Amino acid sequence: MTTVKQQGSHTLYVNNLSEKISKQELRMALYSVFSSFGKILDIVAARTYRLRGQAWIVYDTMDEAQRAFEGLQNFPFYDKPLKIAFANLSSDVILRREGEQISRVASARVVRRAENQERERMRRTMMAGVLLSHEEGADCDVSASKERKCILVQGLPAATTTHMLTLLFQQFLGFKSANMSAKEIGIGQVEFDTPAQASAALNGLQGFRLNAAHSIVLSFL
Incomplete structure (x- = not known):
């Protein structure tokens, strides 16, 4: 043979x-x-x-x-x-199978590229905000916390200001307010109009990498 x-x-x-x-x-x-x-x-x-x-x-x-x-x-x-x-x-x-695989790979690459570009844009915005003056906002309303409208933000760089936190979260629908803790470094709070809007922001930014040393951790208050 x-x-x-x-x-x-x-x-x-x-x-x-x-x-x-x-x-x-x-x-x-x-x-x-x-x-x-x-x-x-x-x-x-x-x-x-x-x-x-x-x-x-x-x-x-x-x-x-x-x-x-x-x-x-x-x-x-x-x-x-x-x-x-x-x-x-x-x-x-084979053409059908490979066509589907190529389509899935191409779509995934487009999504990843868009996500990376958006994350880089937000990172640059956040870092540029370091030069802005520190602003203190009001704490989340107690009733809003009970309705899961408020998000606790941890893992922020020490130089993060309320203005920077606002820039990060205001891209999401229903954003209401943001403030950095006056007592604890690297911790902030964000409030939204509805629990659904707060949930969308939490899912969208969970684990978001601000720089090589900081990735934010989000949870409901």
């Missing part, structure tokens, strides 16, 4: 097949022989005059197709040696 390697593909083109057996029997026989080399996704065989004596075997991986190519070349199949080559074009099932 030959071990000559050709250009890899998921799909093998098989010819010199017997033209005396039915399409169903041919597919079953091909599956029985070729499935021992890997997972088969599809077998295409037709009884039309132009396609008689030919079939296409689609494997899950190119390595499986390569093993079958090497192991079954000239294999006696219904008293005729199999002639196998790699198909020039990918099968529909």
